Amino acid sequence: MKLHSLLCAGLLAACLPAAAHADDPNDRTMRSAAARARDHETIRRMNQAQLDYVRKRDARQAREWEASSTRSYEDADSYADAQAQYRRDLADWRRAVADCRAGYYDACGR
Numbered sequence: 001m002k003l004h005s006l007l008c009a010g011l012l013a014a015c016l017p018a019a020a021h022a023d024d025p026n027d028r029t030m031r032s033a034a035a036r037a038r039d040h041e042t043i044r045r046m047n048q049a050q051l052d053y054v055r056k057r058d059a060r061q062a063r064e065w066e067a068s069s070t071r072s073y074e075d076a077d078s079y080a081d082a083q084a085q086y087r088r089d090l091a092d093w094r095r096a097v098a099d100c101r102a103g104y105y106d107a108c109g110r
Helices: 002-015 033-101 105-109
Strands: none
Touching: 033 105
16 A cells, blocks of 8 residues: 555656746746746737637627626516506406306397
């Protein structure tokens, strides 16, 4: 069991990505000012690209939200119209039933 744990720890250390060492102050490749400037510029470009992506995504989501919000208002209006029509139809039917029961048999077929 102990050998297995040591073997797993060794494999894990060997597979550890180089990105985990990105901020190593002893990194020999970052000793020159030019290398640090290139690194800074790369990070700045990556951050700017991410900011552009987020702004575009947020604008798209805002448009989609606005469209769905408008649709829900339209749906609410059509629902209210349908509900009003249902109430009118129900009132007509109740009047017809009352007329039919009162002996006005012409109303029974409606």
